[in-house]
Amino acid sequence: MADTLRVNPINCSGHGVCAELLPELVTLDEWGYPIIANSPVPPALDLEARRAVAACPALALKLLRA
Amino acid sequence: MTMAPANETVDEATGGAARPYASGLPRLLPLVPGVPEDLRAHLARHGRLPYRGGPGLLIGSVEEAGLTGRGGAAFLVSRKLAIVARARGRKVIVANGAESEPASHKDALLLRAAPNLVLDGLQLAAEAIGAREAYLYLHPGVSPEILRALNQREAAGLDWLGVTIVEAPPRFLAGQESALVNRLGGGPAVPTFVPPRVSERGLGGAPTLVQNVETLAHLALIARYGPRWFRALGTAQEPGSMLTTVHTQPSGGSAGSSPPGQHNTQIIEAEIGTPLRALIHQDSVQAVLIGGFHGTWLPITTIGTLTLDNEALKTHGAALGAGVIAALPADRCGLAEAARVVRYLAAESAGQCGPCLNGLPRMAAALAELSGRGHRRQTRTDLERWAGLVTGRGACNHPDGTVRFVRSALTVFAPEISLHARGLCSATNRTPFLPLPGGMPMTEDDWT
Numbered sequence: 204m205a206d207t208l209r210v211n212p213i214n215c216s217g218h219g220v221c222a223e224l225l226p227e228l229v230t231l232d233e234w235g236y237p238i239i240a241n242s243p244v245p246p247a248l249d250l251e252a253r254r255a256v257a258a259c260p261a262l263a264l265k266l267l268r269a
Numbered sequence: 270m271t272m273a274p275a276n277e278t279v280d281e282a283t284g285g286a287a288r289p290y291a292s293g294l295p296r297l298l299p300l301v302p303g304v305p306e307d308l309r310a311h312l313a314r315h316g317r318l319p320y321r322g323g324p325g326l327l328i329g330s331v332e333e334a335g336l337t338g339r340g341g342a343a344f345l346v347s348r349k350l351a352i353v354a355r356a357r358g359r360k361v362i363v364a365n366g367a368e369s370e371p372a373s374h375k376d377a378l379l380l381r382a383a384p385n386l387v388l389d390g391l392q393l394a395a396e397a398i399g400a401r402e403a404y405l406y407l408h409p410g411v412s413p414e415i416l417r418a419l420n421q422r423e424a425a426g427l428d429w430l431g432v433t434i435v436e437a438p439p440r441f442l443a444g445q446e447s448a449l450v451n452r453l454g455g456g457p458a459v460p461t462f463v464p465p466r467v468s469e470r471g472l473g474g475a476p477t478l479v480q481n482v483e484t485l486a487h488l489a490l491i492a493r494y495g496p497r498w499f500r501a502l503g504t505a506q507e508p509g510s511m512l513t514t515v516h517t518q519p520s521g522g523s524a525g526s527s528p529p530g531q532h533n534t535q536i537i538e539a540e541i542g543t544p545l546r547a548l549i550h551q552d553s554v555q556a557v558l559i560g561g562f563h564g565t566w567l568p569i570t571t572i573g574t575l576t577l578d579n580e581a582l583k584t585h586g587a588a589l590g591a592g593v594i595a596a597l598p599a600d601r602c603g604l605a606e607a608a609r610v611v612r613y614l615a616a617e618s619a620g621q622c623g624p625c626l627n628g629l630p631r632m633a634a635a636l637a638e639l640s641g642r643g644h645r646r647q648t649r650t651d652l653e654r655w656a657g658l659v660t661g662r663g664a665c666n667h668p669d670g671t672v673r674f675v676r677s678a679l680t681v682f683a684p685e686i687s688l689h690a691r692g693l694c695s696a697t698n699r700t701p702f703l704p705l706p707g708g709m710p711m712t713e714d715d716w717t
Binding site: 212 | 461462480621622623624625627628660663664
């Protein structure tokens with residue numbers, strides 16, 4: 204089973220790095236906070252998703268095992 | 270079923286003669302309306318604490334009784350008990366009496382009128398889960414009676430566990446489970462991200478059972494009189510009775526002639542499944558708010574079909590929450606009421622999550638504009654978009670609850686929105702109806 208992206212909204216401070224690295228699954232709302240696709244991460248984007256998680260300056264993005 | 274209004278005190282639907290052990294009402298509230306039951310009266314009515322002699326033994330009865338939480342979420346109590354009972358090591362129990370919704374007063378009344386029933390429930394639930402640490406979380410000054418009860422019980426050596434009182438700050442979210450655990454840990458009463466739930470990892474990492482004080486009072490009765498007794502009232506899905514806070518404007522004066530401040534707040538212990546019409550007798554009502562400020566507005570035309578249970582209310586998109594029911598008089602402006610409440614809810618955001626921090630004040634401003642005269646066309650669209658944007662994106666349910674309130678207000682008060690767009694308003698009475706605390710907005714320091 205594929206993983207799902209999840210953001211901790213308390214930790215998130217809206218840097219927007221996730222949307223830059225993973226525009227396929229993350230868009231930003233009008234205040235700069237990420238809106239994450241509700242669907243599992245497709246295998247083709249697995250590496251990018253891991254990169255986005257690692258790059259989050261607030262450590263707010265996580266990959267959850269489905 | 271009879272109900273008599275009472276100010277600040279007790280008002281029950283009494284199911285016939287006063288029979289403490291029969292299944293009628295009142296179950297929780299005193300037999301003599303308005304007279305709090307001290308330890309002596311409590312023992313005379315209910316007898317001693319029925320300890321079961323070990324963890325786990327009460328959970329089956331609670332499960333059979335089908336008791337649901339009375340703090341708002343209506344979660345099955347036996348399931349929550351079982352989760353914490355299963356855990357090993359240090360466990361914590363908290364009686365949550367920090368009723369933080371300005372329109373709800375039922376827990377405050379219960380803590381004054383039947384403090385010993387709440388404390389019984391706390392001891393029994395602690396035994397059932399094997400907790401050795403018990404807390405009572407309260408707003409300061411809410412119940413001198415419960416302090417007296419704690420002292421009397423200690424002197425009489427009734428309780429197995431000592432109870433530590435922790436004061437809750439006067440904030441809307443102060444009673445939220447994770448906020449409560451933060452406060453107990455010495456921090457501010459703000460929510461944390463879930464998972465983990467506090468029943469898995471709560472105070473200092475220990476599995477923590479948080480139960481509303483009314484829930485614990487019901488549990489104390491189930492321990493004494495059994496599940497069958499408990500199920501003699503209520504529906505199959507939601508057995509028992511519940512405390513409600515009912516806001517009405519007494520009928521009598523014609524619409525518009527009521528003097529300002531004529532607002533009647535009653536605490537009613539009612540059987541679950543009771544027709545709402547039995548609680549709201551007034552005729553000149555335009556809409557009903559069910560479930561409080563995180564609840565749902567319903568038009569008065571639905572009231573004939575509404576009953577006091579979540580299963581039935583779900584079909585209307587509503588839920589009982591902590592039992593707040595407000596009947597908005599026909600002479601008020603529903604839009605103005607909604608705008609005031611949402612301004613309050615926005616100010617009560619913990620400000621931790623971006624969407625809530627940004628979205629709620631904007632939604633409040635948009636509603637304020639709609640409640641004025643001649644709003645911009647864009648405002649309605651903006652409000653809908655923001656409602657969608659904040660939903661499901663908070664660490665707690667504050668944004669979702671606020672959206673439920675806002676969306677139902679937009680639907681129920683749609684005719685009023687059109688009137689206001691044309692510079693009109695149907696209200697003839699400008700006195701605010703729904704109760705809000707004064708002195709908003711509060712500061713950062715108020716969280717502790």
